[in-house]
Amino acid sequence: MAEFEIWQLYRKMLYSRLFENAVKDLWDKGMISGEMHLGTGEEAIIAGVVSQLEQGDAIAVDHRGTSSFIIRGIEPTLLLLEFLGHSKGLCAGKGGHMHLFSKEHLIASSGIVGASGPAATGFALALNYKKERNIAVAFFGEGAINQGMMLESLNLASIWKLPVLFVCKDNNWAVSTITNEVTGGNLIDRAKGFGIEGYEVDGTDVEAVWKVTNEAISKIRNNDGPQFIHARCVHTEGHFLGDPLLRYNRNPNLLAEVANSLKKYAGKSLDEILLLLRKIGGQTKKKVDPIVIIEKKLKNDPDRLKQIEEEVTKEIDQVVNKTLEIFDGGMNNA
Amino acid sequence: MPKMGFAQAIENVIAKAMEEDENVIIMGEDVHGLRLNLFARFGKERVIPTPISESAFVGAAVTAAMAGIRPIAEIMLVDFIGVTMDAILNHAAKISFFSGNKWNVPLVIRTACGGGYGDAGQHEQSLWGWLAHIPGLNIVVPSNPADAGGLMLSSIYADDPVIYFEHKLLADYWLDSMGSGGRTTVSFDVPENGLEGEVPDKWEPLPLGKLKQIKEGNDITLVSVGIGVHRSIEAAKILEEKGISAEVLDLRCLNPLDIEELKNSVEKTSAILVIDEDYKSYGLSGEISAMLLENGLTFKFGRVCTENTIPYSRELENQVLPNKERIVNKALEILKM
Numbered sequence: 289m290a291e292f293e294i295w296q297l298y299r300k301m302l303y304s305r306l307f308e309n310a311v312k313d314l315w316d317k318g319m320i321s322g323e324m325h326l327g328t329g330e331e332a333i334i335a336g337v338v339s340q341l342e343q344g345d346a347i348a349v350d351h352r353g354t355s356s357f358i359i360r361g362i363e364p365t366l367l368l369l370e371f372l373g374h375s376k377g378l379c380a381g382k383g384g385h386m387h388l389f390s391k392e393h394l395i396a397s398s399g400i401v402g403a404s405g406p407a408a409t410g411f412a413l414a415l416n417y418k419k420e421r422n423i424a425v426a427f428f429g430e431g432a433i434n435q436g437m438m439l440e441s442l443n444l445a446s447i448w449k450l451p452v453l454f455v456c457k458d459n460n461w462a463v464s465t466i467t468n469e470v471t472g473g474n475l476i477d478r479a480k481g482f483g484i485e486g487y488e489v490d491g492t493d494v495e496a497v498w499k500v501t502n503e504a505i506s507k508i509r510n511n512d513g514p515q516f517i518h519a520r521c522v523h524t525e526g527h528f529l530g531d532p533l534l535r536y537n538r539n540p541n542l543l544a545e546v547a548n549s550l551k552k553y554a555g556k557s558l559d560e561i562l563l564l565l566r567k568i569g570g571q572t573k574k575k576v577d578p579i580v581i582i583e584k585k586l587k588n589d590p591d592r593l594k595q596i597e598e599e600v601t602k603e604i605d606q607v608v609n610k611t612l613e614i615f616d617g618g619m620n621n622a
Numbered sequence: 623m624p625k626m627g628f629a630q631a632i633e634n635v636i637a638k639a640m641e642e643d644e645n646v647i648i649m650g651e652d653v654h655g656l657r658l659n660l661f662a663r664f665g666k667e668r669v670i671p672t673p674i675s676e677s678a679f680v681g682a683a684v685t686a687a688m689a690g691i692r693p694i695a696e697i698m699l700v701d702f703i704g705v706t707m708d709a710i711l712n713h714a715a716k717i718s719f720f721s722g723n724k725w726n727v728p729l730v731i732r733t734a735c736g737g738g739y740g741d742a743g744q745h746e747q748s749l750w751g752w753l754a755h756i757p758g759l760n761i762v763v764p765s766n767p768a769d770a771g772g773l774m775l776s777s778i779y780a781d782d783p784v785i786y787f788e789h790k791l792l793a794d795y796w797l798d799s800m801g802s803g804g805r806t807t808v809s810f811d812v813p814e815n816g817l818e819g820e821v822p823d824k825w826e827p828l829p830l831g832k833l834k835q836i837k838e839g840n841d842i843t844l845v846s847v848g849i850g851v852h853r854s855i856e857a858a859k860i861l862e863e864k865g866i867s868a869e870v871l872d873l874r875c876l877n878p879l880d881i882e883e884l885k886n887s888v889e890k891t892s893a894i895l896v897i898d899e900d901y902k903s904y905g906l907s908g909e910i911s912a913m914l915l916e917n918g919l920t921f922k923f924g925r926v927c928t929e930n931t932i933p934y935s936r937e938l939e940n941q942v943l944p945n946k947e948r949i950v951n952k953a954l955e956i957l958k959m
Contacts, residue, residue, distance in 0.1 A: 373936055379934075384741070387743075436677045436678065462651070465654070
C-alpha cells in the first residue's frame with residue numbers, strides 16, 4: 289500500500305509543471321506543431337492518482353496526457369523528442385502529444401473525447417482475466433462524461449465488476465462550452481446510477497486527491513469493482529495553447545472588438561453573448577493553481593522547497609538541452 | 623464581384639438561409655463560439671450548442687430533419703464522425719430509400735477536414751471516399767469561396783442528407799485555432815485562391831454533382847477535390863513548363879459524381895491522374911478508374927493520394943499528403959516522359 293509522501297508528490301507535480309512549461313516554450317517558438325493540450329492545473333489529480341499505481345497497472349489517458357506520462361516515469365527526453373516530431377521520439381515522431389503510447393508501461397492515449405473509458409475497461413478486462421491484482425485507470429475530462437462510449441464503459445465495468453478507477457478531471461469547460469449548461473444531473477449520481485461508488489474531491493489539493501484515491505484503489509484491489517472520482521480543477525491555459533477564447537480574454541482590445549462586431553446585429557441574444565464573454569473572462573481570473581496550494585502547505589520548510597525547485601529546474605533544463613542536442617543532430621526519418 | 627474568405631462565404635450563405643427560412647437551424651459542439659455571429663443574430667434557439675455527444679445529437683438531427691426542420695449538424699472534425707457513424711450509415715443514408723422515397727432527411731452535416739498543420743491522423747483525415755461509399759449520402763468538398771457558398775446553399779435546401787467538408791487550410795478560423803494558435807512562428811502551405819476569392823453579387827445555389835473545369839489542357843487530366851485542386855493547379859504550371867498541357871478539374875462533389883464531364887475530358891486527353899488527400903485504397907481514385915472503364919474508355923491512369931495514417935511530424939506529414947512534386951512526378955511517370 290502506498291504511503292502518503294507530500295514532498296515526493298510536490299516534486300512530481302513540479303516536475304510535470306516545469307516540463308510542460310518547457311513544452312509551451314518550444315510550442316511558442318514554432319518547434320512543436322498543431323494543437324497542444326497541456327495538463328497544467330491538473331497536476332494534483334495526476335500525481336495523487338498515478339503515484340499510487342503499482343507495476344503492471346494500466347492507464348488510459350485523453351488528449352491531455354503528457355502529465356500522466358511524465359509522472360508514470362516515461363523518459364521525458366523521449367516525450368520531448370516526440371513533440372518535436374523526431375524519429376527518436378517515444379512514438380518515432382508519428383504520434384505527437386495526443387497519440388502517446390508506451391507498451392512497456394501499459395499507458396495509452398487518444399485524441400477522441402471519451403475514448404479512455406472503453407480503453408481502461410478493456411485493460412481491466414485483460415488484467416482481470418489474467419488473474420493479476422492490477423487495476424486500470426481512466427483519465428478524462430467532464431466533457432467526456434456526455435459521450436455514449438464513456439457511459440457504456442461505466443456500465444460494462446460495473447456489470448463485469450472490473451478493476452477500473454474512473455477519474456473525471458472537471459474544469460467545467462467542454463472545449464469552449466460551459467459544461468454545466470450541457471450536462472444533466474450530477475456526476476456522482478450518474479456513477480451511482482450504474483452501481484459505482486463516487487467520490488467528490490477538490491482536484492487542486494493533492495492531499496485530498498491522494499486520500500480518496502487511496503480508499504478507492506484499495507476497494508478496487510479488494511474486488512469491490514470500479515470506483516469513480518470526480519475532481520475539480522482549472523486549466524490555466526484553456527482548452528489548448530493559443531485557445532482563441534483566452535486570447536480574447538487576455539487582450540481587452542480584442543474582446544471589445546469582438547463585442548463591437550456583434551453589436552451590429554443587436555440580436556435578442558447580445559446580452560447572452562456578453563455574459564458568455566464575461567464568463568470566459570472568469571475562467572482565467574479564477575486561478576486555482578495546485579502547485580501554489582501545495583507550496584503553501586509546505587511553506588514551513590522554505591529551504592527544502594527552494595532546494596527541490598532548483599533541482600527540478602536543473603533536471604528539466606538538462607532534459608531540454610539533451611533533447612535539442614539530439615534534435616539538432618538531425619532526424620532519422622528515412 | 624465582391625471578394626470573400628472561404629469561411630466567410632459559408633457563414634454568409636447560412637445567414638441568408640436562416641434569414642429566409644426559419645426551419646434552418648445549427649447544432650453542434652461550441653457553435654455559440656464557432657458561429658458567434660450567427661449565435662448573436664439568431665439566438666440559442668437556432669444556434670444550439672451541444673454536449674460532446676455526437677452519436678446523440680447527429681442521431682437527433684436525422685429525425686429532426688424528418689420532422690420538418692433543416693438542421694445543419696456540425697461534427698467539429700470529420701475524424702470524430704466515427705463516434706456517430708450509426709446515425710449516418712444506418713439512418714440518415716437509408717430512411718429515404720426504406721420509406722419508398724416518401725420520407726426524406728434534409729440534413730447537412732458540416733465538418734472540418736484535412737491536414738498540413740501537424741496535428742496527426744486522428745485530427746487530419748479526409749474520409750470523404752469512405753462516406754461516399756454509402757448510398758444515400760451527398761458528399762460535397764468545395765475548394766474556393768464561391769463554390770463553398772453556392773454549394774452550401776444547395777446543401778441546405780437538398781432533400782437528402784449532405785456531408786459538407788470544409789478544409790482546415792482553407793477555413794482561416796480553423797487553421798488559426800488548430801494550426802497557428804495565435805503564433806507567428808509556424809507556417810503553412812495555404813493556397814491563396816482557396817482562402818479568399820471572388821463570390822457572386824447574389825448567392826445562387828450551385829447544382830450538386832457538376833464538376834468545374836479550372837484549366838483546359840490536352841495531354842493529361844488532373845482531377846481532384848478541395849485542397850487537392852490547388853495542388854493540381856500548382857503542378858499543372860510546372861508541367862506546362864515541361865511542355866505538357868494538363869487539364870485541371872474540380873469535382874466539387876463525390877456523390878453525385880459528374881462522370882459525363884470526366885469522360886469528356888479523358889476522351890480528349892487519354893490520361894488521368896487522380897489527386898486525393900483521402901486514402902488511396904478503396905476510395906475516390908479507384909472509383910473514378912472503375913467508372914471510366916465501365917464507360918468503355920481506355921486511358922493511362924495514376925493516382926497521388928494519402929497512402930497511410932497521417933504522421934504527426936511535419937516532415938513526415940509533408941511526404942504523406944499529396945503535393946505538387948508528387949503530382950508532377952506521377953504525371954511524368956504515366957506519360958512516360
